[in-house]
Amino acid sequence: MSTTKTITKSGAEVGRLTLAYDDAIHQQYQYHQYLPVYDEETRFEAIQPFEFKDRGLGADKAKSALLSNSNSELKVSKLTPVIGTEIRGLQLSQLNDTQKNELALLIAERGVVIFRDQDFKDIGPDRQMDFARYFGPLHVHPVGAHVKDHLEFHNIYLGPDNEYRARQRRERLTTTGYHSDVSYEHQPPGITILTLLSVPPTGGDTAWASQTAAYARLSKPIKALLEGLRAEHSGFNQADNARRDGKHVRREPVKSEHPIVRVHPATGEKALFVNKGFTKRIIGLQHEESDALLQLLFNHIALGQDFQVRVKWEEGTVALWDNRVTAHTAISDFDHHNPQEGLRHGVRLTSQADKPSGVNGLESVW
Numbered sequence: 001m002s003t004t005k006t007i008t009k010s011g012a013e014v015g016r017l018t019l020a021y022d023d024a025i026h027q028q029y030q031y032h033q034y035l036p037v038y039d040e041e042t043r044f045e046a047i048q049p050f051e052f053k054d055r056g057l058g059a060d061k062a063k064s065a066l067l068s069n070s071n072s073e074l075k076v077s078k079l080t081p082v083i084g085t086e087i088r089g090l091q092l093s094q095l096n097d098t099q100k101n102e103l104a105l106l107i108a109e110r111g112v113v114i115f116r117d118q119d120f121k122d123i124g125p126d127r128q129m130d131f132a133r134y135f136g137p138l139h140v141h142p143v144g145a146h147v148k149d150h151l152e153f154h155n156i157y158l159g160p161d162n163e164y165r166a167r168q169r170r171e172r173l174t175t176t177g178y179h180s181d182v183s184y185e186h187q188p189p190g191i192t193i194l195t196l197l198s199v200p201p202t203g204g205d206t207a208w209a210s211q212t213a214a215y216a217r218l219s220k221p222i223k224a225l226l227e228g229l230r231a232e233h234s235g236f237n238q239a240d241n242a243r244r245d246g247k248h249v250r251r252e253p254v255k256s257e258h259p260i261v262r263v264h265p266a267t268g269e270k271a272l273f274v275n276k277g278f279t280k281r282i283i284g285l286q287h288e289e290s291d292a293l294l295q296l297l298f299n300h301i302a303l304g305q306d307f308q309v310r311v312k313w314e315e316g317t318v319a320l321w322d323n324r325v326t327a328h329t330a331i332s333d334f335d336h337h338n339p340q341e342g343l344r345h346g347v348r349l350t351s352q353a354d355k356p357s358g359v360n361g362l363e364s365v366w
């Protein structure tokens with residue numbers, strides 16, 4: 001059973017979306033206040049430049065406030081040597097500013113930090129937004145579904161209404177698609193916070209790759225070449241695809257040319273800043289050179305299981321990652337058209353960060 005929703009713009013029908021479950025089931029769903037809403041009219045102007053100071057800058061490297069010895073409940077484990085830390089026994093909702101600063105540094109160092117058994121979803125949208133806004137101005141997704149009255153929540157809803165997933169499954173060999181969130185923005189995101197409210201019994205994991213490790217593995221001559229180059233990241237395809245699916249595009253799409261090797265403002269570490277989702281070409285190279293080099297890097301990122309982590313969601317899991325040093329992919333391995341396989345639903349808050357800086361003063365341009 002499903003509900004078809006008509007998308008209208010200025011009174012005219014511009015598309016239709018089929019929701020995964022009918023209204024009766026929506027009403028019964030525990031988190032129905034977070035279900036996806038597609039605004040039909042809201043228009044946003046271009047994002048203006050803003051000052052950004054990374055919260056991890058100058059934070060205690062030992063994380064003595066966040067990972068305090070006096071918390072007997074605390075369990076911290078590295079999920080792999082290279083990327084990913086899991087924390088139990090600590091509520092994000094209770095952190096003070098010193099702890100949040102240390103958390104920002106920990107996320108930058110470990111790429112992704114997984115908090116288990118959180119009450120985050122229960123503190124309500126406004127307090128979640130206050131928490132996320134501490135790390136940087138909140139991003140409003142140009143095309144995604146959101147939470148009613150809260151455009152800053154990007155809705156993750158792998159149901160039949162999410163047409164692009166269905167298309168991927170029909171038209172591609174795999175749904176794996178490593179990306180860094182909206183990297184086309186002039187000041188792309190730092191920390192993303194993803195909370196899954198409903199998790200299928202099996203499947204629907206998420207994987208992250210360390211772009212810091214991916215960079216470090218390259219040979220010296222390739223590193224030297226890449227450090228002098230910028231690549232174009234574009235939001236145009238995403239906007240075109242959304243229009244094709246009858247979704248509303250809230251803001252004119254943008255492009256940016258970002259350094260391929262990005263230096264993290266808090267750790268000083270270098271990371272590859274290209275991703276298959278949004279990076280289109282390397283500036284200054286011939287087409288074939290750019291295509292070959294990008295393909296090499298995309299394959300490198302996707303194939304490096306020894307610098308990736310795959311995380312299984314549990315009820316109450318919240319993942320926080322730094323888009324400047326990682327790429328990630330949803331793993332859409334369950335049949336989201338089939339309600340028997342479960343509902344996967346979550347909400348994402350995304351904080352914007354610095355204008356990317358490269359090596360030897362190379363900066364982003366647009």
Ligand SMILES: O=C(O)CCC(=O)C(=O)O
Binds near residue numbers: 192194205206329330
């Ligand atoms: O659904 C997921 O596992 C990840 C989706 C995603 O790419 C995101 O939230 O940024």
Ligand SMILES: [Fe+2]
Binds near residue numbers: 179180181328
């Ligand atoms: Fe993402």
